[in-house]
Amino acid sequence: MHPSAFRRAIPALRPHHRLAWQSAFSCVCSVFFCLRTEAILLTCASVLVVGADAAAHGFAGQRFFPATLVTDDPFVADEMSLPTITLVPNPASDGSPSTVEYDVSVDISKRITTNLDIEISSTWQNIKTTGPGNSSVTGFANLDVGSKYLLLVNAPHEFLLSVGVDAEIGGTGSSSLGVDRFSTISPGLFFGKGLGDLPRSLPLLRPFAVTGVLSMDFPTQNKTTSDSGDVEWNPHVLGTGLAIEYSIPYLQASVMDLGIPKPFNRMIPLVEFNFQTPVDRGERGLTTGIICPGIIWSTTYFQIGFEALIPANPRTGHNVGAIGQLHFYLDDMFPHTIGKPLFGGR
Amino acid sequence: MRNPSVLSCATLLLVLSWAGAPRAVAHAFLDHAAPRVGSTVSQAPIELALSFTQNLEPAFSTVEVFDEKGAKVDKGDVTVDPNDGALLHVSLNPLPHGTYKVVWHVVSVDTHPTEGDFTFQVAP
Numbered sequence: 001m002h003p004s005a006f007r008r009a010i011p012a013l014r015p016h017h018r019l020a021w022q023s024a025f026s027c028v029c030s031v032f033f034c035l036r037t038e039a040i041l042l043t044c045a046s047v048l049v050v051g052a053d054a055a056a057h058g059f060a061g062q063r064f065f066p067a068t069l070v071t072d073d074p075f076v077a078d079e080m081s082l083p084t085i086t087l088v089p090n091p092a093s094d095g096s097p098s099t100v101e102y103d104v105s106v107d108i109s110k111r112i113t114t115n116l117d118i119e120i121s122s123t124w125q126n127i128k129t130t131g132p133g134n135s136s137v138t139g140f141a142n143l144d145v146g147s148k149y150l151l152l153v154n155a156p157h158e159f160l161l162s163v164g165v166d167a168e169i170g171g172t173g174s175s176s177l178g179v180d181r182f183s184t185i186s187p188g189l190f191f192g193k194g195l196g197d198l199p200r201s202l203p204l205l206r207p208f209a210v211t212g213v214l215s216m217d218f219p220t221q222n223k224t225t226s227d228s229g230d231v232e233w234n235p236h237v238l239g240t241g242l243a244i245e246y247s248i249p250y251l252q253a254s255v256m257d258l259g260i261p262k263p264f265n266r267m268i269p270l271v272e273f274n275f276q277t278p279v280d281r282g283e284r285g286l287t288t289g290i291i292c293p294g295i296i297w298s299t300t301y302f303q304i305g306f307e308a309l310i311p312a313n314p315r316t317g318h319n320v321g322a323i324g325q326l327h328f329y330l331d332d333m334f335p336h337t338i339g340k341p342l343f344g345g346r
Numbered sequence: 347m348r349n350p351s352v353l354s355c356a357t358l359l360l361v362l363s364w365a366g367a368p369r370a371v372a373h374a375f376l377d378h379a380a381p382r383v384g385s386t387v388s389q390a391p392i393e394l395a396l397s398f399t400q401n402l403e404p405a406f407s408t409v410e411v412f413d414e415k416g417a418k419v420d421k422g423d424v425t426v427d428p429n430d431g432a433l434l435h436v437s438l439n440p441l442p443h444g445t446y447k448v449v450w451h452v453v454s455v456d457t458h459p460t461e462g463d464f465t466f467q468v469a470p
Contacts, residue, residue, distance in 0.1 A: 062462035064375070155461070200465065203384065253376040254464050256384025300372045300399060332372030335456040 057303070057329060061155030062254055063194035064247070065211060066296045067327050069305045070272040071241030073211040074162040074190035076117040076150045078330040078339045081107040088309065088321035092131070102126045103141075111331075111341040115150040119166075125177055139174025148190070158194030158209070163187070170220065182224065182234065188215030194247075196254060207251040208244070215239040222281065235281035245270040249298070268296045272307065288316040292323070302328045374400035374432070374454040376462055386467040390441040394420065396450060401431035406453035409436045414445050431455070443470045 057067040058075030065073055069084070084105040092098040105123040112118060123141040128134070148164035165187040173179035194209040219234035226232070248267050252260060275289035294307025309321035331339040380395045381387045394411060404426040411420040420436045427433035434452070449463045 059373075059460070062460070064373075249375065252378075253383060254462055257378060257382040259382075329372065332458070335372070335458065 057298075057327075058160070058192075060153055060158045060160045060192060060194060061196070062250075063158035063196055063209060064249065064298070065192050065194075065209060066245070066268050066270075066298050066303050066305070068211060068243045068245075068270065068272055069294065069296075069307050069323050069325050070274050070290065070292045070309075071211065071243050072164075072188070072190060072213050073243065074148075074150065074160045074192045074213075076111055076115055076148050076162065077109055078111050078117075078334075078341075079109050079328060080330055081105070081325050081327045084323065084325040086309070086321060086323045089319050090317065091319060097129045097131055097133075100128045100130060102128075110338075113341050113343050117148055119146045119148065120144070122173075127177075137176050139177045139179075140172075141177065142171070142173040142179045143169045145169065157197050158192075160190075160192040162190045164190060166215075180219075180224070182219055182221035184220065184234075185218045186215050186239070187218075188213050188239070194250070196250065203255045204251075206255050207247045209247060209250075210245070211243045213239065213241040215241075233281040233283065235278035235283045238277045238279055239275070240277070241272070241274045243270055243272045245296075263297060266298050268298060270294060270296060270307075273312075275312065286315060287313070289313065290316060294323075300329075301333050302326060372400055372454065372456065373458045373460050374398040374402060374452050375460065376450070376464075377432075379448070379464070379466075381466040383464040384466065386469045388469050390438075390468045392438055392440075394436050394438055394448060396434040396448075397430075398432045398434070398452060398454075400454040400458075402426050402434060403453040403455050403457065406459075407434060407451070409434055409448065409450045411436065411438060412447045412449070413441075419446065441468050443468050 057079060058065050058073070058077055065075065067073065067075075067077075067079065067081070084103075084107065086101075086103040086105075088101045090099045090101070103123050103125050105121065107119065107121040109117050109119045121144045125137075125139060125141055127137045129136070144166060146164060146166035148162055150160065150162045152159070152161040154160075165185065167186070168180070168184045170183040171179070171181045190211070190213045192209065192211040196206045198206050200206075215238075217237040217239065219236070221234055223234060224232045246269050248260060248265055248269075252258065252265050270293075272292040272294070273289065274292070275287055277287040278284055289312035291310045291312050292307040293310070294305060296303050296305040303326075305323075305325045305327065307323050309323055311317040311319070329339075333339060375398065376383075377397045377399050379397065381391050394409065396409060407424065407426065409420065409424050410418060413419050419439045419441060421439060422436070424434060424436045427435060434450070445465055445467045447463060447465050449461075451459065451461045453459045
């Protein structure tokens with residue numbers, strides 16, 4: 001998942017947003033063929049300039065990188081997350097009631113060429129207010145579309161670099177959720193690096209790998225005025241994401257076979273970090289973020305991942321959430337049809 | 347996108363299309379090797395065997411073994427096991443004590459390429 005998408009998903013990561021940490025995880029949800037005509041047109045136009053929300057899996061030399069759940073990684077791939085489920089309980093604070101939020105998301109990524117893909121995502125959200133006067137709000141978050149281009153792959157050093165741009169299309173979500181009516185464009189730089197090129201005298205460090213992203217959000221409106229006349233500023237936001245992984249499959253196949261049995265031999269423990277820092281419009285330096293320890297189990301055609309969502313500071317929130325994802329490798333499932341690039345190569 | 351029933355139908359159709367799809371193959375990962383990855387053996391092996399997670403395309407699957415000086419020590423007779431399309435064999439020259447590096451490149455039968463390397467030692 002692209003950091004900007006996750007930031008949109010977790011309002012806590014949007015300092016200018018109405019509620020901290022509590023209103024929403026909006027990840028992803030949208031299938032090409034269920035889009036309405038105008039959405040298709042909008043998507044087609046947007047992918048010319050915008051970028052990537054779906055997480056991707058991929059290779060650099062002998063390194064296999066799984067699709068991370070919270071931060072986007074540098075790969076261009078044919079794949080789909082169906083579903084991504086998040087749960088965030090929020091205590092009452094500042095006059096707001098306590099809530100429990102459930103999100104169900106879908107991400108789809110489709111390669112146009114070997115190095116270029118388009119991605120589309122959306123999220124269905126349900127926010128339940130607990131305590132006196134129970135209520136529930138349900139709807140879709142704004143649609144996210146994007147594209148990513150793989151610039152460089154260095155197989156011996158297990159290194160990759162790519163660029164992408166993502167767009168949250170304002171006003172495409174449910175008004176009941178109070179979605180933004182303006183759009184946000186988020187270009188980003190992505191990298192991945194395996195440590196397999198370390199000296200063989202450091203065998204237990206070689207299964208480590210990192211992926212990361214640096215992005216900047218550009219809202220199309222610098223402020224939003226509510227019906228009551230309140231003005232909310234929409235700052236530019238610097239996004240930073242990092243995932244630190246330890247690949248048991250890599251350990252077994254490239255370093256030393258410890259005889260780890262199934263299913264543990266396909267597990268990849270990881271910790272993801274996702275931070276958002278406004279840089280202007282009165283919110284400069286008010287960083288929010290989450291730390292997400294978890295595990296991914298990767299098999300031939302799909303992976304399953306679970307992570308805890310831990311607020312990185314009081315500004316972000318106080319409650320621990322959770323995220324789980326079932327992610328399909330379409331390029332492995334359908335290598336001769338929908339799992340290959342539309343143009344050229346495989 | 348604001349109509350959940352449309353999304354549900356679309357998802358159902360996609361799932362059904364998967365269910366009806368022919369069995370696919372995928373990237374071939376190294377499952378295990380003999381000698382084992384990173385192991386130390388006391389007796390020099392006469393053959394290296396690599397077992398992958400997917401069946402291989404013999405024409406595009408190679409294994410080479412090198413000694414510490416970079417000299418090739420395999421006999422170049424790489425074969426896919428006739429009874430197990432995911433098992434690769436290569437014969438080895440007599441190996442003195444030392445560390446050996448195995449370098450493999452394989453292509454699964456659906457043409458997904460993968461590669462890797464590892465070492466093993468022959469102890470005195």
